[in-house]
Amino acid sequence: MPQNLQLAITAFGGPETLKLQHTDIPEPQDGQVLIKVAFAGVNPVDAKTRAGLGWGAEKIKDILPWVPGFDVAGVVVQDSTRFKAGDRVAGRIVEGGGYGQYLCASADVLSRIPDGVSFEAAASLPVAGLTAWQALELAELKAGEKVLILAGAGGVGHFAIQLAKAQGASVYASCSAANIDFVNGLGATALDYAVSPLEAQVNDVDVLIDLVGGDVGEAALKSVAKNGRVVTVPTITADRIIAAAKPLGIDVKGMLVVPKPEQMDTLLTLVQEGKVRVEIAKTYPLEDGVQAHVDIQTGRTRGKLLLEMPE
Missing domain, CATH: 3.40.50.720 (NAD(P)-binding Rossmann-like Domain)
Structure with missing residues (x-):
C-alpha cells in the first residue's frame, strides 16, 4: 500500500514541532476529490497556528498531530463528478492538509489550472x-x-x-x-x-x-x-x-479569506495572460518545512514560500 508522507504540527511551539509522518492515502467522500499534491503554499497563518496562536490553533488544539497547508496545487487522482483523473487543480483548502503528498478536498473549492500556468504559480494564489x-x-x-x-x-x-x-x-x-x-x-x-x-x-x-x-x-x-x-x-x-x-x-x-473558485479562476487567467506576476521567494522540499517556517516568521520574505512534495 503506498503511504502518504506529511509534515504535521505535533505540539504547539517552535518550528521544530513540525515532524514528518506516514499515513494511509485518504479516501474521498461524497463531493470530494483526491489530489496528488505537487506544491503547497507556506503562509504566516501556518506559523501562527503552529505557535498556538489565533483561531486556527483554537480549532485544532484537541486533534494534534495536525497537517497544515491551506494552499495546494496538484493533480486529480481519480475521476469524480466535476473532475477527471489527470486534471491539474488548485484551491484554498479550509481544513488544511496541504503539507502532504495526498489530500481530499471538496470539489467546489477547486479551480482548473489553465495551460501555461505552473503548479508553483497556482499554489501561490489561493490564500x-x-x-x-x-x-x-x-x-x-x-x-x-x-x-x-x-x-x-x-x-x-x-x-x-x-x-x-x-x-x-x-x-x-x-x-x-x-x-x-x-x-x-x-x-x-x-x-x-x-x-x-x-x-x-x-x-x-x-x-x-x-x-x-x-x-x-x-x-x-x-x-x-x-x-x-x-x-x-x-x-x-x-x-x-x-x-x-x-x-x-x-x-x-x-476579514478572513474564504474560498471563492470564481475569483481563483480569474486570478489564474490573469497569471496566464501575464497581467499578474507571481513572485516565489523560495521552494523547499517537504522535509525542509521546518526551515520554511523559520523563514516565514521573519516577516521579511519577498513574495511566496512553497513546499514541494516528493514524488
Whole structure:
C-alpha cells in the first residue's frame, strides 16, 4: 500500500514541532476529490497556528498531530463528478492538509489550472491572491483613490499592489530598503518604512490595507484620511486596530479569506495572460518545512514560500 508522507504540527511551539509522518492515502467522500499534491503554499497563518496562536490553533488544539497547508496545487487522482483523473487543480483548502503528498478536498473549492500556468504559480494564489482580492473588495476601492498597502513585498502585498493598480488606484506600499525596486516594479510608490514614519511619507489615503497589524498597523492609521476605510488582515490584532481607529473617525473591518473558485479562476487567467506576476521567494522540499517556517516568521520574505512534495 503506498503511504502518504506529511509534515504535521505535533505540539504547539517552535518550528521544530513540525515532524514528518506516514499515513494511509485518504479516501474521498461524497463531493470530494483526491489530489496528488505537487506544491503547497507556506503562509504566516501556518506559523501562527503552529505557535498556538489565533483561531486556527483554537480549532485544532484537541486533534494534534495536525497537517497544515491551506494552499495546494496538484493533480486529480481519480475521476469524480466535476473532475477527471489527470486534471491539474488548485484551491484554498479550509481544513488544511496541504503539507502532504495526498489530500481530499471538496470539489467546489477547486479551480482548473489553465495551460501555461505552473503548479508553483497556482499554489501561490489561493490564500495570498484571494486575501488581496477580498481585502480590496471589502474596502470598496475605487479607481482614482489613494491606497496604502503595508508589507507590499510579501505574499499578499505583491498581489494587492497589482490588483489595486489594475483597478485604477494610486498605490503606495511599505517595504524594506531591499525591496524598493521590486515594489516600484509592480506599479506602486515604494515607501521604505525604516527611513521615516509612514505618515511623514504619505497621508490622506482613502484606503489602508493593513497586512501587518499590531504597532505597525496602528501607526499606519495616521496616514488615513478622515472617513477613510481600513481593512486589517491579521486576525490576532484586529480588535486593537478597530479600537484605535474609532476616535479618528476611521472605519476598520477585519476579514478572513474564504474560498471563492470564481475569483481563483480569474486570478489564474490573469497569471496566464501575464497581467499578474507571481513572485516565489523560495521552494523547499517537504522535509525542509521546518526551515520554511523559520523563514516565514521573519516577516521579511519577498513574495511566496512553497513546499514541494516528493514524488
